[in-house]
Amino acid sequence: MNLSQDRTEICLKNIRMRFQMKSGDPINVFDGLDLEVYKGEFISFLGPSGCGKTTLLRLIADILQPTEGIVTVGGISAAEARKQHKYGIVFQKPVLYDWRTVAKNVALPMEMMKIPKKEQEEKVTEMLQLVNLEGYENSYPFELSGGMQQRVGIARALSLDSEILLMDEPFSALDEFTKMKLHEDLLRIWEATGKTIVFVTHNISEAVYLSDRVCVFTANPARLAGIVDIGLKRPRNEDMLISSSYLAYMGEIRHIFEAGYEKD
Amino acid sequence: MKRIDGRHLSLILWIVGFFLMWEFAAFLLDGVLHDPMAAKKLPYFHAVISETVLNADNILLQSALTALRAAEGFLIGALVGFLLALLMDLFGVVERMALPYLLASQMIPILGLAPIIFGLVKDLDMSRVTIAAYMTFFPVSLSLLSGFKSVDIEQRMLMRSYASSKFLYYRKLALPYSVPFLFNGLKIAAPMAMTASAFVDTLSTQNGIGSIIIVALYGGGTTGQFWPAVLAASLLGIVSYVLVILAERVVERFIPRAPKEAAGEAA
Numbered sequence: 253m254n255l256s257q258d259r260t261e262i263c264l265k266n267i268r269m270r271f272q273m274k275s276g277d278p279i280n281v282f283d284g285l286d287l288e289v290y291k292g293e294f295i296s297f298l299g300p301s302g303c304g305k306t307t308l309l310r311l312i313a314d315i316l317q318p319t320e321g322i323v324t325v326g327g328i329s330a331a332e333a334r335k336q337h338k339y340g341i342v343f344q345k346p347v348l349y350d351w352r353t354v355a356k357n358v359a360l361p362m363e364m365m366k367i368p369k370k371e372q373e374e375k376v377t378e379m380l381q382l383v384n385l386e387g388y389e390n391s392y393p394f395e396l397s398g399g400m401q402q403r404v405g406i407a408r409a410l411s412l413d414s415e416i417l418l419m420d421e422p423f424s425a426l427d428e429f430t431k432m433k434l435h436e437d438l439l440r441i442w443e444a445t446g447k448t449i450v451f452v453t454h455n456i457s458e459a460v461y462l463s464d465r466v467c468v469f470t471a472n473p474a475r476l477a478g479i480v481d482i483g484l485k486r487p488r489n490e491d492m493l494i495s496s497s498y499l500a501y502m503g504e505i506r507h508i509f510e511a512g513y514e515k516d
Numbered sequence: 517m518k519r520i521d522g523r524h525l526s527l528i529l530w531i532v533g534f535f536l537m538w539e540f541a542a543f544l545l546d547g548v549l550h551d552p553m554a555a556k557k558l559p560y561f562h563a564v565i566s567e568t569v570l571n572a573d574n575i576l577l578q579s580a581l582t583a584l585r586a587a588e589g590f591l592i593g594a595l596v597g598f599l600l601a602l603l604m605d606l607f608g609v610v611e612r613m614a615l616p617y618l619l620a621s622q623m624i625p626i627l628g629l630a631p632i633i634f635g636l637v638k639d640l641d642m643s644r645v646t647i648a649a650y651m652t653f654f655p656v657s658l659s660l661l662s663g664f665k666s667v668d669i670e671q672r673m674l675m676r677s678y679a680s681s682k683f684l685y686y687r688k689l690a691l692p693y694s695v696p697f698l699f700n701g702l703k704i705a706a707p708m709a710m711t712a713s714a715f716v717d718t719l720s721t722q723n724g725i726g727s728i729i730i731v732a733l734y735g736g737g738t739t740g741q742f743w744p745a746v747l748a749a750s751l752l753g754i755v756s757y758v759l760v761i762l763a764e765r766v767v768e769r770f771i772p773r774a775p776k777e778a779a780g781e782a783a
Binding site for chain 1: 680689692771
């Protein structure tokens with residue numbers, strides 16, 4: 253990864269996390285983890301639960317702070333980046349406000365920033381078009397399906413035009429068909445906007461299909477076991493899911509997991 | 517339309533059933549057991565109604581007096597409860613310091629507290645307002661606080677990702693989210709404020725619906741107004757509860773809630 257400094261969007265240096273457990277000894281996670289995320293790439297954090305992938309995402313979002321190490325986002329500290337709205341975030345649950353219409357939910361970050369109403373409305377229309385939800389402006393979240401709710405969450409995360417999109421297992425609660433449709437849409441949005449996407453998942457197939465690079469994490473102890481470059485050409489399509497190179501990447505990642513466990 | 521009819525029907529049935537049961541119980545006492553005190557222990561419902569109509573002017577006037585003071589106290593208490601919940605949620609220190617006092621405050625029997633307050637302020641109206649507020653602030657404060665505390669962790673993270681100020685956190689998330697909790701507290705508090713105000717009435721024989729009850733009980737002279745006054749006092753509690761529900765419906769127009777089954781499905 254000898255790419256020049258100016259291509260780096262997110263930089264994690266020598267990260268250590270210590271979690272004090274209620275019973276007994278503290279748990280150490282990431283023994284001096286280093287990772288760079290490049291501008292405009294689609295990178296996945298893949299691993300089983302307890303591997304620290306969500307923790308790492310929260311470090312980038314400045315929702316958690318590392319016990320040791322430095323996180324920079326867009327060349328500034330993670331805390332400063334958060335204050336400057338450098339990223340949008342999508343959670344596993346849609347996390348929408350039931351008392352707000354779809355349009356009002358998408359406008360929430362802009363309201364927080366006190367962006368003029370007129371501008372907000374234009375942006376909401378644009379965002380809802382982007383996630384294929386035109387015509388649902390005045391619906392309430394509880395009137396939508398799970399997949400549509402997650403689309404609203406994505407539109408909201410994109411509405412501030414932040415360069416980075418952080419996604420924490422955004423599709424893991426959705427059925428297979430909805431998930432496939434959202435994969436297509438997410439890739440289309442990524443290609444249209446050129447955002448840097450950090451995507452947390454426990455689904456190997458999903459990680460390979462979407463990403464430029466897959467960071468493979470293993471649990472006990474939680475650590476970054478390897479990074480796999482996915483050379484599948486863009487744009488990706490579902491035919492690739494049965495191609496030999498796709499299966500080879502799946503095999504490579506499985507191998508990293510197995511090697512990680514044999515060490516224990 | 518059919519459902520509204522059904523609801524009205526069940527309400528009518530409930531009222532008719534209540535009326536019949538009362539009449540039947542009174543008949544048992546009077547007609548079957550031949551209790552000589554039947555008319556005092558449990559008069560016929562129709563007798564109570566006719567007595568109420570006869571004394572309608574006085575019952576209404578005294579009810580209004582009690583209810584208005586209760587309403588004032590209720591509003592003050594709700595405001596105090598609201599501010600307390602906000603302070604407790606904002607500052608953990610306040611919560612740790614205030615909560616034991618709040619709990620202890622509710623252990624003091626109102627039976628003892630009301631005369632103390634009356635002795636201090638020496639004014640019936642002020643005592644009614646104070647005691648009603650005292651009864652109100654606690655359930656409101658506790659309900660609202662539990663609302664604030666049950667804001668989802670991811671919702672909090674989202675607000676943090678926006679680098680939200682405390683003010684915007686409450687305005688955009690915690691307050692609208694906690695509206696149903698606030699109204700739960702208000703629903704508990706409203707009839708309690710009415711009862712509290714009526715209880716202060718009984719400290720004197722001057723005015724208020726409670727004073728009619730106490731005068732009728734011990735004075736003997738206006739025995740006829742005892743049952744109408746008890747009926748009126750109960751109605752005050754019911755009316756206050758219904759008013760809170762109506763207020764909640766108005767607020768829900770502006771801050772809609774997910775229907776329960778839909779909310780479950782989304783999660």
